[in-house]
Amino acid sequence: MEIANLVVTLICVISFTCTHAKIGYFWHITDFHYDPLYTSQGDTRRHCRRADERGSSGHHRALGRYGDYSCDSSLELIDSAARYMRTRHSENVEFVLWTGDIIAARYTGNEDDKYQAIRNMTDLLSRTFSSHFVFPVLGHLDPAPSAQLTNLWMHWLPLEALQTFQNGGYYTIEQSHSKLRIVALNTNLFSIRESNSLQARNQWEWLDAVLDKATTNKEMVYIVGHAAPGDDDCYAYDTSVDANAKYLQTVRRHSRIIAGQFFGHLHADTFRVIYDHDRPVSWALLAPSVSPHRDPAGSSNPGLRLYKFDTNNGKVLDYTQYYLDLSAANRNTGAAEWTAEYNLTQYYGLHDVSANSLHNLADKLRIGTPQETAVFNKYIRAYNVRHENSDSCDGACAHQHFCAITCLEHVAYRQCVEAAASALAAAGKSVPLVAPLITVLTILAFIIVLL
Structure with a gap:
C-alpha cells in the first residue's frame, strides 16, 4: 500500500511538473508611434509639438504628461508601458x-533622426527584456x-534570420526547445x-518553402506581421487584392500547422476568422496599439497584450489585455497605472482559442437578440480599449465589424457590407453610406494634416 501511494504521489508530482513546464x-x-517631438506644452493642431509663437495663438487645451488621443506617443507613455511589462510574469x-x-506617422526628422528614434526604442526594450528575445517586424511607417x-536588431536574431531580414524584411525563428516556429512577414510587400x-x-x-519544411518537420507555426489580411473601412490600407487573396490561400493550405496569426496596425482590439468552403480553419488576433488613437471611426486607449500558451506546441490558451486610461493617467500626479482590462476566454465565455470558437463569437456580433447586443457591446468596448466614448455603434456599424472579421477577401467584404445595408434599409433602419462616408473622412483627415 505504501509503495502504491508513493507511486501515485510521484505520478502526481511528475504530472504537475510537466503540465507546469508547458505553460509560457x-x-x-x-504601433508605438513614438514621437520624440511630443511635448505637454505643444499644440494639438501641430501634432502636440511646440508651436512657433509667431504663427500660433497657443494650444487650445492642456496636454498630458503621458500623451493625448489626438497625437502620437510621448516617451513617458512608452517608458511607463515598459516598466509595467517588467512586473508581469x-x-x-x-x-x-x-x-x-515604431515611429510617429508625422515625425519630421531626417533619416538619421528616424534611426535614432528606433534605436532609442530598441534600447528601451533591450533593457526591459534583458534576458528575452524580441522579434520585430516592419510597419508601413518604418524604414525599408x-x-x-x-x-x-542583430542581438535578437540569428544569422539566417538577419540575412533574409536585411534583403526583404522577413525571417523565421525556430524555437530550439519546442516544435514551434515563428514566421515574421514584411506585410509592406503586400x-x-x-x-x-x-x-x-x-x-x-x-x-512557401518555410511552411512546407515546417509541415515535413511536424512543427507548428506562428505567423507575425504588421497589417492583417482583409478589408476594413475603419482604417484603410493599400493591400493588393491579389496579395491578400494569395495570403489567404496560403493560410488555408497550411492551416493544420498554423497555431496563430498576430498583427497590429488597426490601433484596435479585434480578430479575424479565415474560412475554407465555409469551414473556419484559422484565426488572427489583432492587438491594440501602445499609442493612443483618435479618428472619426472611434478612439482608443493605449494597450499591451500578454499571451498564455503551451510552449511545446504553440497552442494559444488565453491572453490578458492590459490598458492605460490615458485621461486618468494625465490627471494623476503619480505614475501611470496600467491595469488588466479583460481575459479573453472569461470575457467572451470561450471554451478555447480556436477558429471554431472565434467563428461562434463572430456570429454573436450581428445584433439581433438582446443577448447578441450584450456581446457586441462587450466587443466594442474592447475594440476601443475602454475609451469613454466607445459605445456609439449602431446596427449598421455592427454588421460592418462582422463583415471585417469574417469576410477577408476584398470582394466578399464589399458584398457583405452591401447585403447588410440592404437588409437594414428594408427593415427601415438607418444605413451609413460606407464608400462616400470614408471618402469624406479621408478628405477631412487630409485637411486636418494640412492645418
Whole structure:
C-alpha cells in the first residue's frame, strides 16, 4: 500500500511538473508611434509639438504628461508601458512580438533622426527584456530593410534570420526547445506599390518553402506581421487584392500547422476568422496599439497584450489585455497605472482559442437578440480599449465589424457590407453610406494634416 501511494504521489508530482513546464507567456506590443517631438506644452493642431509663437495663438487645451488621443506617443507613455511589462510574469515570458510602426506617422526628422528614434526604442526594450528575445517586424511607417536596421536588431536574431531580414524584411525563428516556429512577414510587400516587386516574389517563395519544411518537420507555426489580411473601412490600407487573396490561400493550405496569426496596425482590439468552403480553419488576433488613437471611426486607449500558451506546441490558451486610461493617467500626479482590462476566454465565455470558437463569437456580433447586443457591446468596448466614448455603434456599424472579421477577401467584404445595408434599409433602419462616408473622412483627415 505504501509503495502504491508513493507511486501515485510521484505520478502526481511528475504530472504537475510537466503540465507546469508547458505553460509560457509572450508579449505582443505594436504601433508605438513614438514621437520624440511630443511635448505637454505643444499644440494639438501641430501634432502636440511646440508651436512657433509667431504663427500660433497657443494650444487650445492642456496636454498630458503621458500623451493625448489626438497625437502620437510621448516617451513617458512608452517608458511607463515598459516598466509595467517588467512586473508581469517576467520569469515565464518566452519572447516578445513587436509588430511595427515604431515611429510617429508625422515625425519630421531626417533619416538619421528616424534611426535614432528606433534605436532609442530598441534600447528601451533591450533593457526591459534583458534576458528575452524580441522579434520585430516592419510597419508601413518604418524604414525599408537595410544593413543599418539589421545591425540594430542583430542581438535578437540569428544569422539566417538577419540575412533574409536585411534583403526583404522577413525571417523565421525556430524555437530550439519546442516544435514551434515563428514566421515574421514584411506585410509592406503586400501593398499595391510593392506587391509586384522582386522582394515580394522572393517573400512568397520563401514563405512557401518555410511552411512546407515546417509541415515535413511536424512543427507548428506562428505567423507575425504588421497589417492583417482583409478589408476594413475603419482604417484603410493599400493591400493588393491579389496579395491578400494569395495570403489567404496560403493560410488555408497550411492551416493544420498554423497555431496563430498576430498583427497590429488597426490601433484596435479585434480578430479575424479565415474560412475554407465555409469551414473556419484559422484565426488572427489583432492587438491594440501602445499609442493612443483618435479618428472619426472611434478612439482608443493605449494597450499591451500578454499571451498564455503551451510552449511545446504553440497552442494559444488565453491572453490578458492590459490598458492605460490615458485621461486618468494625465490627471494623476503619480505614475501611470496600467491595469488588466479583460481575459479573453472569461470575457467572451470561450471554451478555447480556436477558429471554431472565434467563428461562434463572430456570429454573436450581428445584433439581433438582446443577448447578441450584450456581446457586441462587450466587443466594442474592447475594440476601443475602454475609451469613454466607445459605445456609439449602431446596427449598421455592427454588421460592418462582422463583415471585417469574417469576410477577408476584398470582394466578399464589399458584398457583405452591401447585403447588410440592404437588409437594414428594408427593415427601415438607418444605413451609413460606407464608400462616400470614408471618402469624406479621408478628405477631412487630409485637411486636418494640412492645418
